[in-house]
Amino acid sequence: MRETNMFKLKTTLGTNNICGPNLIRIRHEKGLSQRQLAKNLQIAGYDVDHHFIRRIENGERFVTDMELVALAKVLQVEITDLIDPTIPVAVQKDSL
Template sequence: MFKIKAPDGTNNLCGKNVKRLRENYNPPLSQRALAKKLQLAGYDVDNHFIRRVELGERFVTDIEIKMLAECFQVSTDALLR
């Protein structure tokens, strides 16, 4: 069965950008701190969600892309580049 994958074989295009944005945040955020920030914004995620996204193990929905972009105050395009 054919599965859709990013050119690098991962399950999403945004994982590396999420990690970069998280690490370059001022002050840098741990995966747990990012999950907490998203929870405070009303999203039901945990640090395992962040880890799996960053490693490319998890598909990311359009709603999650929007959520992450809002959290980092960047465009959705910035996450997908």
């Protein structure tokens, strides 16, 4: 069997995204629970639930560019408000 090498991007903290901490902060500033934010995303046409929000905020979930756009639109913020460029990213090499 042939060995395949894959690279995974994670922060140096081991999280899968760099927007979780800012998502928490912005959501709290707007007085929204995870369920309320998920409901607002659903009303806007995005099929998500509160687990989607929780996993992003906990750094368990990778976030696509389309998801960043959706979050920014629903929260009425700029995409750059969600991204924290100060969180260092490290490339980890995994083999399958």
